[in-house]
């Protein structure tokens with residue numbers, strides 16, 4: 001869950017709202033008793049708690065990661081974020097430093 005090699009100059013889009021996310025530090029419970037803080041991106045839409053980090057998209061609210069909320073698409077070694085929306089398709093880009101892989105999916109590929 002640490003993100004030492006996630007690109008720092010990326011602008012992920014929220015996988016729900018398709019708006020730019022903001023770089024933040026999130027703090028959440030990991031496992032039974034540990035609380036971690038790490039760098040992530042968070043949706044700027046009021047009330048939206050979607051976050052993106054090296055583990056993909058998740059919902060983090062009140063310091064808890066919703067285990068059902070994960071939306072992960074990636075290459076062999078990194079999670080991809082939604083870079084842009086083009087004609088109803090999502091352009092995904094790898095978040096890992098040094099990796100430029102991308103994928104295109106149907107816009108429907110996202111959680112409700």
Ligand SMILES: [Zn+2]
Pocket residue numbers: 014015016017018043044045048049050
């Ligand atoms: Zn959002």
Ligand SMILES: [Zn+2]
Pocket residue numbers: 075076077078094095096099100101
């Ligand atoms: Zn990659």
